[in-house]
Amino acid sequence: MTGYVLGRLAQAAVVMLVMSALVFLGVYAIGNPIDVLISPDATQDIRAAAIAAYGLDKPLWEQYFTFLGRILSGDLGRSFVYGMPVSELLLGRLPATLELTLTAIVGATIVGVPLGIYAGWRPHTTFSKLLMGFSILGFSVPTFWIGLVLIFVFAVELGWLPAGGRGATLHLFGADWSFLTVDGLKHMFLPALNLSLFKFAMMIRLARSGTRETMGTDTVKFARAAGLSEWTVLSRHVLRLISIPIVTVFGLELGATLAFAVVTETIFSWPGLGKLVIESITALDRPVMVAYLVIVSFVFIGINLAVDLSYAALDPRLRKGGGR
Amino acid sequence: MRDTPTGRFLAEFAENRVAAFAAVVVVAILLLAIFAPLFAPQDPYDLASLTLRDARRPPGWVGSTGIHHLLGTDSQGRDLLSAILYGLRISLEMGLAAGALAFVIGALLGTGAAYAGGRIEALVMRIVDLQLSFPAILLAFVLAALLGQGRGPLITALVAAQYAYFARTAHGAAASERQKDYVEAALSVPLAAPRVVLRHILPNCLPPLIVVATVQIAAAVSLEATLSFLGVGLPPTEPSLGMLISNGFQYLLSGRYWISIYPGVALIILIVAINLVGDQLRDQLNPRLKR
Numbered sequence: 001m002t003g004y005v006l007g008r009l010a011q012a013a014v015v016m017l018v019m020s021a022l023v024f025l026g027v028y029a030i031g032n033p034i035d036v037l038i039s040p041d042a043t044q045d046i047r048a049a050a051i052a053a054y055g056l057d058k059p060l061w062e063q064y065f066t067f068l069g070r071i072l073s074g075d076l077g078r079s080f081v082y083g084m085p086v087s088e089l090l091l092g093r094l095p096a097t098l099e100l101t102l103t104a105i106v107g108a109t110i111v112g113v114p115l116g117i118y119a120g121w122r123p124h125t126t127f128s129k130l131l132m133g134f135s136i137l138g139f140s141v142p143t144f145w146i147g148l149v150l151i152f153v154f155a156v157e158l159g160w161l162p163a164g165g166r167g168a169t170l171h172l173f174g175a176d177w178s179f180l181t182v183d184g185l186k187h188m189f190l191p192a193l194n195l196s197l198f199k200f201a202m203m204i205r206l207a208r209s210g211t212r213e214t215m216g217t218d219t220v221k222f223a224r225a226a227g228l229s230e231w232t233v234l235s236r237h238v239l240r241l242i243s244i245p246i247v248t249v250f251g252l253e254l255g256a257t258l259a260f261a262v263v264t265e266t267i268f269s270w271p272g273l274g275k276l277v278i279e280s281i282t283a284l285d286r287p288v289m290v291a292y293l294v295i296v297s298f299v300f301i302g303i304n305l306a307v308d309l310s311y312a313a314l315d316p317r318l319r320k321g322g323g324r
Numbered sequence: 325m326r327d328t329p330t331g332r333f334l335a336e337f338a339e340n341r342v343a344a345f346a347a348v349v350v351v352a353i354l355l356l357a358i359f360a361p362l363f364a365p366q367d368p369y370d371l372a373s374l375t376l377r378d379a380r381r382p383p384g385w386v387g388s389t390g391i392h393h394l395l396g397t398d399s400q401g402r403d404l405l406s407a408i409l410y411g412l413r414i415s416l417e418m419g420l421a422a423g424a425l426a427f428v429i430g431a432l433l434g435t436g437a438a439y440a441g442g443r444i445e446a447l448v449m450r451i452v453d454l455q456l457s458f459p460a461i462l463l464a465f466v467l468a469a470l471l472g473q474g475r476g477p478l479i480t481a482l483v484a485a486q487y488a489y490f491a492r493t494a495h496g497a498a499a500s501e502r503q504k505d506y507v508e509a510a511l512s513v514p515l516a517a518p519r520v521v522l523r524h525i526l527p528n529c530l531p532p533l534i535v536v537a538t539v540q541i542a543a544a545v546s547l548e549a550t551l552s553f554l555g556v557g558l559p560p561t562e563p564s565l566g567m568l569i570s571n572g573f574q575y576l577l578s579g580r581y582w583i584s585i586y587p588g589v590a591l592i593i594l595i596v597a598i599n600l601v602g603d604q605l606r607d608q609l610n611p612r613l614k615r
Contacts, residue, residue, distance in 0.1 A: 015454065023466070136603075140596045142546045144553050145569060145588040152581050163577060252457070259462035263550060267573075278554060281469045293466055297458075304457045 005309060012305045019297040020071070023290055024064050071294065077287035081280070086291045090273065096166060097265070097272030099177055101257040103192040108199035109250060116207025117234055117242070123212060131204055138201025143260055147194040147267035154190060162187050164269035191268040195260060199253055206249060210242030217241075248307060255303045258296060336608055343604030349597040357412040364406035365391050368563075383582055396582040398571060404582060407568055408590050414564040415591070418475070419545035422482035426544075427537050429483065430490020435529060437491075438498035439521050449495060452488045460485040464547050468556040478557050482544050493536045497529035531609040538602030542595045549591055565591045 051057045058066075070077060076086035119128040155163035166176075166187055177184070211234075214220060219241065223233045262274035269275065273292060280288035338344045356363055383396040383404075396404050437448040455463070464485035471477030501507065502525065510520045549566030551557035553573075558564050563571070565587045572583025 136599065137596065140542065140546075140599050141592050142550055142588075142595070144550055145591065148569065148573060148576060148584050148588065152576050152585065156577055156581075256459040256462075259459045259465070262465060263461075263554065266554060281556065289469075296462065300458055304454075 008305060008308055012301050015301055016298055019301070020068065020294050021064065023293040023297065024067060025060075067290070076291040079280075079285055079288050081283050081285045081288075086287045089276070089288065090291060090295065093271060093273045093276050095177060096270060097258065097261055097274060100188065100191055100195060100265070100270060100272060101254070101261055103188060104195035105199050105250065105253055105257050107192060108196040108203050109246070112200045112203030113207045113239075113246060116204040117211045117238065119204065120208040120211025121215065121230075121234060121238075123208075128208075132208070135201035135204045138197050138204075143194060143198060144263045144267055146197060147191075147264060150190050150194055151267070161190050163190075164267075166271055191264050191270050194268070195257060195264045198260065199257065202249065202253070203246070206246055207242060210245060211238055214238050214241045251303060251307060255296075255300045258299065333608065337604060340604050340607075343600055346597040346600035346604075349593065350601055353412060353594050353597070354416070356409055357416050360406075360409040360413050364403070364409045366403040366406040368402045368407045368410050382580075383586075396586075398568070398583050399575065404568075404586055407563065408565070408587050411563055411565045411568050411587060412590060412594070414558065414562055415545050415548060415566070415594075418478060418482070418548045418558070418564065419541050422479050422486065422544040422548075423537055423541035425479065426483045426486040426540060427490050427533065430487040430492075431494045431526060431529070431533055433487070434491040434494025434496075435498040435521050435526050438495050438502050439517065439525065441502075445495075448491070452491045452495070455488045456492060460543065461547060461550065464551060465554070465556065468551045473557065473559040475558065475562070478548065478551065481551070482547055485547065486540050486544060489536055489540055490533060493532050494526075494529050497532050498525050501525045501528050535602060535606045535609055538598055538605060542598035542602065545591070545598075546595055 067077070074087065076090070078084065079086050079089055082089055115131055119131045122128055151163045154161045164187075166184060171177075215238070219237055220233055223237050224230075228236075258273075261270075261272060262278060264270065265272045265274035266278050277289060277292040279285075280292070337347070361367070381397045391403055398404055398407060433448060433452075437445040464481045467481035467484055468478060471480060498521075507520060507525060510524050511517075515524075548557055548564060549569065552564050552566030553570040555570070557566060560567060568587035569584050569591070572580070572585075572587070576584050
């Protein structure tokens with residue numbers, strides 16, 4: 001078990017290194033940021049001074065190692081555009097993305113799983129068929145277009161909810177949060193709904209197929225034979241049996257939602273990480289791009305590692321030797 | 325016709341009314357896209373025929389040049405129906421090109437790895453698995469952003485994001501084929517390894533790959549639209565459906581819904597229809613679900 005854990009840790013470290021190098025190289029290839037930073041009629045001296053100040057005159061490998069060293073010490077460089085440390089910039093935007101993605105994924109799970117269990121419990125009712133049809137739509141229709149429709153219907157036509165922005169925020173634990181104010185919640189509703197639809201469809205499908213499989217097992221037969229009500233069977237036994245894949249997907253989707261947030265945040269002008277990275281790509285703000293991409297890759301590698309390790313803890317074949 | 329394998333396959337497919345209808349829709353859209361110049365009331369790229377007097381007019385507007393704009397016009401006075409037909413063309417080209425390329429690369433990689441076995445197999449499949457754990461949208465987005473706008477970069481980004489699905493499927497199918505006697509027989513003839521892989525193993529892996537292909541083409545079209553919407557896909561000179569939707573976004577807030585909504589409807593009809601066809605193909609090609 002220890003060997004397996006160490007192996008996986010080493011593997012994750014190698015992957016992180018490779019990812020950071022790829023991202024750094026890729027970003028370096030994307031045009032010269034100095035053209036964006038300095039007006040074309042600046043003197044040669046000003047240009048040279050700016051290039052030296054940002055370290056753009058050094059060879060590529062040297063820039064990469066400086067970058068790697070700085071990352072390890074928690075320094076992600078300074079944004080060309082904002083002129084402030086990238087770590088500060090990213091941390092400032094993180095709460096907005098965090099509350100949006102968490103609301104979306106928790107909401108999708110809380111609503112989607114019971115509906116999916118129902119669809120698996122009574123697969124042939126009209127409602128279940130409607131649910132499955134809806135989940136196909138949720139998978140097929142691109143997120144950004146649903147976002148547009150939501151804005152058009154609820155913000156433009158009905159005027160019930162705002163079309164973008166974060167609304168009023170409340171300062172707590174050193175960050176601003178929208179979910180603590182009524183205005184903020186109003187602003188969060190549409191983007192969170194938009195972001196959650198894909199997960200919602202997935203949770204319905206997952207819960208449904210799990211429930212359908214479980215309904216035929218001895219566990220359910222015996223529970224029914226013991227005279228338990230259908231409600232008790234579903235909520236006490238079925239839910240528990242199908243929860244393992246759901247929890248796994250919940251964890252993995254946390255990272256995927258972060259990626260999808262790029263789209264939703266752009267549409268709803270939600271000032272989170274995703275909107276920041278889109279802006280930094282158009283502005284060729286290299287340090288911000290690199291830092292965002294590296295951090296997101298790391299989050300993913302971390303999540304995968306956690307999933308692998310928790311499987312190792314759950315799977316007796318891998319647990320052998322390290323168990324109770 | 326019913327007695328040939330193809331005939332039986334088609335008959336079984338047609339039994340599912342929804343899938344049959346979806347297949348008809350897909351074919352119709354393909355024809356509309358291929359023959360767009362014949363169906364479109366206007367050539368949307370012919371700037372001389374556009375006039376700003378007709379800009380942002382609602383559906384049903386009769387333009388100053390006498391064209392009946394069934395779906396309205398965009399911000400440059402372009403007939404939206406024509407723009408959608410030409411946009412479908414670009415979206416489908418990108419989706420099909422990326423899907424085909426990802427299919428070939430993934431299939432070769434998957435079957436090749438299954439045939440080679442040992443360390444090569446472990447390494448290739450480890451990379452594929454690693455990539456599958458990242459969401460395709462993130463990978464495509466990062467690559468498209470790094471490579472810049474254009475057809476080449478976009479297709480590269482889509483293929484890089486999607487080949488892994490084909491590789492995983494091909495590997496799964498090929499690994500079980502590899503164990504079968506006919507492969508041993510072919511190898512002992514002896515036939516060259518590439519020939520065995522391409523002529524004998526690969527054809528037997530095609531059914532699951534075809535299912536993946538339909539789903540992935542739909543996904544590629546959707547991804548392309550998303551990337552173009554975000555401004556990292558195709559340049560504005562090649563308005564795919566995603567670009568059309570993006571162009572209309574700013575007018576959506578003032579209630580001019582048609583510029584964004586109708587290209588989106590076209591996109592969704594296309595994606596949902598392809599997915600429905602894919603669902604039915606999966607049911608038919610999966611031997612475990614056979615009645």
